[in-house]
Amino acid sequence: MNxxxxxxxxxxxxxxxxxxxxxxxxxKAPERxxxxxxxxxxxxxxxxxxxxxxVKAAPVQLSSRHLKECEPRAIIANSGNANACTGAIGMEHAxxxxxxxxxxxxxxxxxxxxxxxxxxxxxMPIDRIVPRIGELKEALKAxxxxxxxxxxxxxxxxxxxxxxxxxxxGKKIRIGAIAKxxxxxxxxxxxxxxxxxxxxxxxxxxxxxATNYAVNHSFNCISxxxxxxxxxxxIVMTNGQAGNETITCxxxxxxxxxxxxxxxxxxxxxxxxxxxxxxxxxxxxxVSGATTKDDAEKAARAVSNSKxxxxxxxxxxxxxxxxxxxxxxxxxxxxxxxxxxxxxxxxACKNGLTSPTPIEELAAAVEKREFLIQINLNQGEETFTMxxxxxxxxxxxxxxxxxxxTRKRLEK
Amino acid sequence: MNxxxxxxxxxxxxxxxxxxxxxxxxxKAPERxxxxxxxxxxxxxxxxxxxxxxVKAAPVQLSSRHLKECEPRAIIANSGNANACTGAIGMEHAxxxxxxxxxxxxxxxxxxxxxxxxxxxxxMPIDRIVPRIGELKEALKAxxxxxxxxxxxxxxxxxxxxxxxxxxxGKKIRIGAIAKxxxxxxxxxxxxxxxxxxxxxxxxxxxxxATNYAVNHSFNCISxxxxxxxxxxxIVMTNGQAGNETITCxxxxxxxxxxxxxxxxxxxxxxxxxxxxxxxxxxxxxVSGATTKDDAEKAARAVSNSKxxxxxxxxxxxxxxxxxxxxxxxxxxxxxxxxxxxxxxxxACKNGLTSPTPIEELAAAVEKREFLIQINLNQGEETFTMxxxxxxxxxxxxxxxxxxxTRKRLEK
Numbered sequence: 118m119n120x121x122x123x124x125x126x127x128x129x130x131x132x133x134x135x136x137x138x139x140x141x142x143x144x145k146a147p148e149r150x151x152x153x154x155x156x157x158x159x160x161x162x163x164x165x166x167x168x169x170x171x172v173k174a175a176p177v178q179l180s181s182r183h184l185k186e187c188e189p190r191a192i193i194a195n196s197g198n199a200n201a202c203t204g205a206i207g208m209e210h211a212x213x214x215x216x217x218x219x220x221x222x223x224x225x226x227x228x229x230x231x232x233x234x235x236x237x238x239x240x241m242p243i244d245r246i247v248p249r250i251g252e253l254k255e256a257l258k259a260x261x262x263x264x265x266x267x268x269x270x271x272x273x274x275x276x277x278x279x280x281x282x283x284x285x286x287g288k289k290i291r292i293g294a295i296a297k298x299x300x301x302x303x304x305x306x307x308x309x310x311x312x313x314x315x316x317x318x319x320x321x322x323x324x325x326x327a328t329n330y331a332v333n334h335s336f337n338c339i340s341x342x343x344x345x346x347x348x349x350x351x352i353v354m355t356n357g358q359a360g361n362e363t364i365t366c367x368x369x370x371x372x373x374x375x376x377x378x379x380x381x382x383x384x385x386x387x388x389x390x391x392x393x394x395x396x397x398x399x400x401x402x403x404v405s406g407a408t409t410k411d412d413a414e415k416a417a418r419a420v421s422n423s424k425x426x427x428x429x430x431x432x433x434x435x436x437x438x439x440x441x442x443x444x445x446x447x448x449x450x451x452x453x454x455x456x457x458x459x460x461x462x463x464x465a466c467k468n469g470l471t472s473p474t475p476i477e478e479l480a481a482a483v484e485k486r487e488f489l490i491q492i493n494l495n496q497g498e499e500t501f502t503m504x505x506x507x508x509x510x511x512x513x514x515x516x517x518x519x520x521x522x523t524r525k526r527l528e529k
Numbered sequence: 530m531n532x533x534x535x536x537x538x539x540x541x542x543x544x545x546x547x548x549x550x551x552x553x554x555x556x557k558a559p560e561r562x563x564x565x566x567x568x569x570x571x572x573x574x575x576x577x578x579x580x581x582x583x584v585k586a587a588p589v590q591l592s593s594r595h596l597k598e599c600e601p602r603a604i605i606a607n608s609g610n611a612n613a614c615t616g617a618i619g620m621e622h623a624x625x626x627x628x629x630x631x632x633x634x635x636x637x638x639x640x641x642x643x644x645x646x647x648x649x650x651x652x653m654p655i656d657r658i659v660p661r662i663g664e665l666k667e668a669l670k671a672x673x674x675x676x677x678x679x680x681x682x683x684x685x686x687x688x689x690x691x692x693x694x695x696x697x698x699g700k701k702i703r704i705g706a707i708a709k710x711x712x713x714x715x716x717x718x719x720x721x722x723x724x725x726x727x728x729x730x731x732x733x734x735x736x737x738x739a740t741n742y743a744v745n746h747s748f749n750c751i752s753x754x755x756x757x758x759x760x761x762x763x764i765v766m767t768n769g770q771a772g773n774e775t776i777t778c779x780x781x782x783x784x785x786x787x788x789x790x791x792x793x794x795x796x797x798x799x800x801x802x803x804x805x806x807x808x809x810x811x812x813x814x815x816v817s818g819a820t821t822k823d824d825a826e827k828a829a830r831a832v833s834n835s836k837x838x839x840x841x842x843x844x845x846x847x848x849x850x851x852x853x854x855x856x857x858x859x860x861x862x863x864x865x866x867x868x869x870x871x872x873x874x875x876x877a878c879k880n881g882l883t884s885p886t887p888i889e890e891l892a893a894a895v896e897k898r899e900f901l902i903q904i905n906l907n908q909g910e911e912t913f914t915m916x917x918x919x920x921x922x923x924x925x926x927x928x929x930x931x932x933x934x935t936r937k938r939l940e941k
Binding site for chain 1 (some may be wrong): 580582583584585613614615616647648650693758759780836837840841843844845846847848849850851852854856857858863865866878880881882883888894911920921922923924925926929931932933936937940
């Protein structure tokens with residue numbers, strides 16, 4: 118399938134507009150963009166995946182309820198405050214954001230998805246947000262750059278992706294997205310958010326299936342600390358403006374759509390992992406030769422999440438001993454004496470024993486900003502791939518003092 | 530139960546001796562003690578717990594086999610090389626260490642337990658070890674200090690503990706131990722090893738049950754990175770010289786023994802967590818009010834292992850948001866709106882919402898070298914306690930470059 122890269126993020130597909138303003142939500146940088154709106158000029162079919170964390174932020178609870186009631190026409194999203202662990206008042210604030218957006222756009226409240234990202238446990242400065250939503254609506258335009266910036270927290274750059282592909286019936290279908298989240302860097306402040314728009318004409322069930330597939334093969338395959346945010350959200354809105362023959366669960370065209378959706382999400386997932394000065398490496402961990410998919414996944418996750426493995430990457434150290442050690446405790450079905458490990462294509466370990474590859478060559482592979490680790494369990498045919506990052510001293514320093522500093526700023 | 534602290538570690542109980550020498554195994558510090566021997570002058574009953582990692586070092590495989598064949602009379606242990614991922618030659622080396630020890634002490638080979646700790650994937654310098662074991666035997670004495678030092682890798686201090694308690698029949702029973710392992714600091718180099726001696730008279734089944742209980746309530750309740758070593762080993766040898774009435778699975782005296790054994794192991798487990806300059810905090814994470822023990826454990830482990838929570842401790846930051854967030858993804862049965870979190874006795878979060886405790890007071894609690902985090906789920910009666918440590922930038926630096934440096938030193 119040929120995917121043509123486009124500019125424009127969420128505004129690349131036909132009939133979507135976005136806008137952003139600054140409301141002063143971010144205590145450290147009140148002048149920054151912090152409130153974004155994405156709007157479809159036409160009715161949509163929507164799908165979403167929300168965090169599985171049992172501590173769910175108010176906007177996540179509200180958006181999830183709204184999506185059960187009707188299709189989404191707009192997404193209102195702020196950065197700087199997660200509106201999580203904020204109790205009944207938090208829910209009131211999320212509802213107020215939905216209502217103000219609905220009023221400005223002449224929609225039902227439940228047509229609005231609300232997303233928040235930022236610090237946990239602090240009351241939303243709702244009075245700075247609600248009065249500004251009319252102005253935000255007036256700013257709607259067919260450009261995504263500001264919206265991508267307005268959802269950033271610890272991200273060092275805005276993240277967007279858009280592609281076009283040609284459907285079986287010759288119609289061009291576009292998928293666009295913006296996202297925020299900084300993987301290893303600061304997943305507490307930095308909830309993962311991803312908003313996707315597409316002009317494909319697709320049935321609800323087919324969209325839900327494609328969305329779940331794409332999330333499982335992208336955002337669920339990156340190592341973000343093992344920590345799952347209270348606010349993680351992926352929302353897909355599709356408005357049918359491409360004019361293609363409706364994609365259903367039975368049509369052969371569903372595969373091309375699903376793969377295109379995965380392409381967009383994986384592109385953004387990798388950007389999340391590699392973003393930020395505090396991460397120096399993007400590492401693809403590819404496990405093959407597993408008896409079952411589950412075994413392959415267990416091994417890949419254990420390696421991708423091991424603090425010691427991540428430290429070794431940070432030091433350009435091709436320490437395969439730590440890798441086999443993580444595979445060993447992963448719970449995967451393995452025979453240690455049959456495991457091969459490669460850095461890129463260089464053998465570091467064959468049949469569980471050290472390979473004669475010169476250490477300088479292995480170290481040169483790990484020194485690169487992006488490299489591949491291949492782990493062949495030699496037990497079967499199943500594979501699983503994760504995308505991970507190193508663990509740097511700067512990560513720890515960055516994550517040390519957030520809550521006290523924020524409380525002190527607030528109490529001043 | 531009254532436990533009197535004693536000096537002497539593994540040599541505090543009657544009829545045990547130990548010794549240590551330097552064989553030049555440690556590449557960075559060849560002059561350091563690196564080979565230890567512990568010997569019982571009398572026949573023993575033994576029990577052990579070995580790593581559950583599927584990648585098991587050769588000495589772990591050999592010792593496990595030996596313990597199935599007969600009771601242990603001696604433990605030979607080296608530091609500097611883990612003899613893990615070393616294949617058939619690794620097993621030959623482990624066997625050679627056992628045989629040389631058996632020869633020196635006039636024992637069967639299978640009466641010897643072999644333990645190794647240090648770097649993974651490198652061949653043992655066996656020719657420096659085997660010829661020295663006769664000398665080691667000659668050095669046996671009723672002091673444990675050298676043996677405790679000889680098993681250290683990244684540990685900054687030797688770890689020992691010994692206690693005495695009075696049995697139901699008035700007999701004094703002693704339990705002594707040495708251990709190595711540096712918790713958060715360097716669990717790859719630093720396999721956890723613990724050797725325990727006791728002069729109690731106890732049946733095999735009762736000893737095995739007490740050992741499993743004590744391990745589960747001590748070493749299995751510390752957060753060592755989530756990484757499980759290929760060499761982790763706990764061995765208990767008991768020689769009956771206290772002259773107490775034999776403890777059986779039915780005798781009421783088994784509880785006192787079990788609790789004393791747990792006391793010794795927990796003492797050493799905490800020493801492991803808090804050892805080293807790179808760890809600045811020892812944190813007790815106590816979860817209460819869980820529906821089931823399993824829920825309490827899941828919540829306690831998620832909090833204890835979260836990188837973000839550990840970073841916040843390092844920065845003296847009372848970030849309860851990260852704690853509730855870890856509880857939320859732990860898989861435990863919870864209601865976020867009923868969770869209370871305390872730093873020591875100071876409420877930080879009540880019913881899932883921020884408490885009015887001044888931030889300075891909370892920060893003062895986290896600033897201490899040892900503090901308590903209490904998490905009440907308010908769902909039931911079950912509890913679980915873990916011992917954890919902070920994550921420091923120095924930890925990452927310390928763990929960056931081990932394998933390359935060692936290979937380069939060897940290849941010089």
